Amino acid sequence: MPNSADDLPAVVTGGAGAIGSALVQSLLGRGRTVRVIDNLSGGRREHLPAGPGAARLSLTVADIREPATYAEAFRGAGEVWHLAANPDIRLGTRDPRVDLEHGTIATFNVLETARRFDVRRVLFSSSSAVYGLPTVFPTPETYGPLYPQSQYGASKLAAEGLCSAFAHSYGLTTYLFRFANIVGPGMTHAVIYDLLKKLQADPSRLEVLGDGRQAKSYLWVDDCVEGMHVAKERASAPVNLFNLGTEGQTSVREIAERVTRAMGGRAQIVYTGGTRGWVGDIPLQLLATDRIRALGWTPKFTSSEAVDRTIAVTREELGL
Amino acid sequence: MPNSADDLPAVVTGGAGAIGSALVQSLLGRGRTVRVIDNLSGGRREHLPAGPGAARLSLTVADIREPATYAEAFRGAGEVWHLAANPDIRLGTRDPRVDLEHGTIATFNVLETARRFDVRRVLFSSSSAVYGLPTVFPTPETYGPLYPQSQYGASKLAAEGLCSAFAHSYGLTTYLFRFANIVGPGMTHAVIYDLLKKLQADPSRLEVLGDGRQAKSYLWVDDCVEGMHVAKERASAPVNLFNLGTEGQTSVREIAERVTRAMGGRAQIVYTGGTRGWVGDIPLQLLATDRIRALGWTPKFTSSEAVDRTIAVTREELGL
Numbered sequence: 001m002p003n004s005a006d007d008l009p010a011v012v013t014g015g016a017g018a019i020g021s022a023l024v025q026s027l028l029g030r031g032r033t034v035r036v037i038d039n040l041s042g043g044r045r046e047h048l049p050a051g052p053g054a055a056r057l058s059l060t061v062a063d064i065r066e067p068a069t070y071a072e073a074f075r076g077a078g079e080v081w082h083l084a085a086n087p088d089i090r091l092g093t094r095d096p097r098v099d100l101e102h103g104t105i106a107t108f109n110v111l112e113t114a115r116r117f118d119v120r121r122v123l124f125s126s127s128s129a130v131y132g133l134p135t136v137f138p139t140p141e142t143y144g145p146l147y148p149q150s151q152y153g154a155s156k157l158a159a160e161g162l163c164s165a166f167a168h169s170y171g172l173t174t175y176l177f178r179f180a181n182i183v184g185p186g187m188t189h190a191v192i193y194d195l196l197k198k199l200q201a202d203p204s205r206l207e208v209l210g211d212g213r214q215a216k217s218y219l220w221v222d223d224c225v226e227g228m229h230v231a232k233e234r235a236s237a238p239v240n241l242f243n244l245g246t247e248g249q250t251s252v253r254e255i256a257e258r259v260t261r262a263m264g265g266r267a268q269i270v271y272t273g274g275t276r277g278w279v280g281d282i283p284l285q286l287l288a289t290d291r292i293r294a295l296g297w298t299p300k301f302t303s304s305e306a307v308d309r310t311i312a313v314t315r316e317e318l319g320l
Numbered sequence: 321m322p323n324s325a326d327d328l329p330a331v332v333t334g335g336a337g338a339i340g341s342a343l344v345q346s347l348l349g350r351g352r353t354v355r356v357i358d359n360l361s362g363g364r365r366e367h368l369p370a371g372p373g374a375a376r377l378s379l380t381v382a383d384i385r386e387p388a389t390y391a392e393a394f395r396g397a398g399e400v401w402h403l404a405a406n407p408d409i410r411l412g413t414r415d416p417r418v419d420l421e422h423g424t425i426a427t428f429n430v431l432e433t434a435r436r437f438d439v440r441r442v443l444f445s446s447s448s449a450v451y452g453l454p455t456v457f458p459t460p461e462t463y464g465p466l467y468p469q470s471q472y473g474a475s476k477l478a479a480e481g482l483c484s485a486f487a488h489s490y491g492l493t494t495y496l497f498r499f500a501n502i503v504g505p506g507m508t509h510a511v512i513y514d515l516l517k518k519l520q521a522d523p524s525r526l527e528v529l530g531d532g533r534q535a536k537s538y539l540w541v542d543d544c545v546e547g548m549h550v551a552k553e554r555a556s557a558p559v560n561l562f563n564l565g566t567e568g569q570t571s572v573r574e575i576a577e578r579v580t581r582a583m584g585g586r587a588q589i590v591y592t593g594g595t596r597g598w599v600g601d602i603p604l605q606l607l608a609t610d611r612i613r614a615l616g617w618t619p620k621f622t623s624s625e626a627v628d629r630t631i632a633v634t635r636e637e638l639g640l
Contacts, residue, residue, distance in 0.1 A: 093489050096485070112417075144466065147559050149485065162474045168467070168469040
């Protein structure tokens with residue numbers, strides 16, 4: 001008989017995505033049964049672990065906006081890791097409804113389904129995007145007011161508020177993780193992937209959005225996953241909020257140079273100019289991580305190490 | 321020819337509600353043409369001013385969730401005051417979808433419609449409920465993290481984030497007002513109205529939810545409206561965030577005693593006990609108002625004066 005929630009299946013929405021699949025791997029490694037819900041738009045079936053433990057893994061291909069199509073996966077689960085979202089921040093500026101539907105409303109549906117099936121713990125991947133353009137670096141979880149610059153950031157803030165309301169109204173225990181830039185295998189967007197794709201198309205010239213001085217913290221995906229486990233194991237308030245990032249930053253200029261060097265150093269780097277890469281971009285991001293570090297978490301890789309590892313793995317994936 | 325946005329019509333969603341109709345009155349008094357959008361669920365047609373200026377007032381009866389039914393009212397408007405919402409915080413615990421739809425999604429639709437019709441200013445009635453259970457009193461706008469306790473609070477936080485994202489993505493100028501408890505004529509819910517209704521049903525006994533020690537700031541509705549005008553006239557950032565409240569608080573015990581005294585002092589007051597009146601209730605609320613005061617705003621009435629005035633006007637309305 002199960003004697004704790006950790007003996008029950010774990011639900012992972014977006015589990016076939018880059019972060020989700022690393023989380024699924026870690027859960028299988030801990031002996032858990034894992035039920036992935038993914039629409040396979042950003043995620044890919046082949047991201048899901050095929051090795052030992054794969055027999056304990058199931059996949060429901062479903063649209064997170066349609067709870068009736070995936071609700072059964074919640075039955076008898078110990079917790080829900082809600083990672084599904086629109087991963088492309090820029091898309092939200094062109095079509096603001098995407099983040100409303102795939103972010104805010106989807107999170108509402110996940111929380112309602114958890115409540116309906118009496119799943120008592122919900123862990124949510126929020127984002128540093130909720131901070132907007134903060135004036136304090138590193139930015140602590142207590143920073144305010146929060147002025148998100150993008151529809152993506154607005155949807156993450158909305159989802160945090162929903163988690164809090166469900167926690168306090170219905171007794172759920174919730175975990176909110178404000179991610180720095182999470183990097184690793186299986187990336188299909190964001191700066192490293194974009195730059196490598198550009199070099200694949202034209203090895204002689206690398207156009208970089210912005211002036212290259214945008215600087216952010218890049219966290220290796222397994223460090224991120226480990227941070228979520230640490231929080232879940234050691235914190236138990238109704239709402240447990242943690243920044244997850246590295247202590248250092250890497251500038252876009254440094255990433256462009258590392259990418260170019262990794263590819264043989266032949267490309268000329270050209271900056272489009274401006275302090276932001278795109279509308280809604282956050283030029284400076286560095287999160288205070290005292291809270292999660294106080295629970296015993298330390299990332300294995302620095303920001304620049306995480307960038308280098310991601311360049312290497314993405315080159316392999318792109319056949320570069 | 322119009323030479324400024326203030327010569328153009330003002331749109332007021334929820335304009336037939338208690339706060340909305342006071343705002344409409346003030347706009348007509350300033351010579352504005354006013355287009356009210358209201359579903360007349362909480363609002364009432366008879367709240368709308370009938371005196372001088374009423375010829376400059378029009379009403380679209382529409383559901384704020386259905387932008388196609390009211391979008392034309394945005395054409396050529398100078399600004400939108402978005403006040404429509406579910407006014408009953410307790411309802412959200414029983415049916416969490418109400419605040420998602422009437423709060424978050426409705427605000428998204430209002431912002432999208434403003435963008436579509438190139439209405440450059442949006443003013444939004446947020447709430448002290450976004451603060452959840454703060455640990456700092458009076459609570460400043462910079463307080464964080466924000467853990468709303470109710471679906472109502474979550475929807476207000478979500479709507480703030482949407483205003484910020486629209487402001488930064490599309491160049492809107494937005495005003496976010498975190499209201500204390502706003503009181504005045506035309507109230508159809510909240511503590512003063514509830515207590516008077518109870519005394520109307522049974523003049524001998526007054527049951528009060530909680531232990532009576534919940535203490536909040538009550539702001540007279542015309543002071544609230546004046547604060548919004550001051551902000552609009554004197555602040556112009558992409559996002560302009562202001563608490564609106566009084567410097568003092570009034571306890572529920574004091575309100576119960578004032579209500580009982582006003583009704584002849586015969587009723588026995590009985591407290592149900594517990595620190596909160598209901599799930600999602602915020603037992604202590606006091607907002608720092610330095611920001612709006614720095615722009616020259618001062619409320620005419622203290623919290624207890626606002627309570628007394630509201631008792632008097634609600635008695636009249638209830639025929640008590």
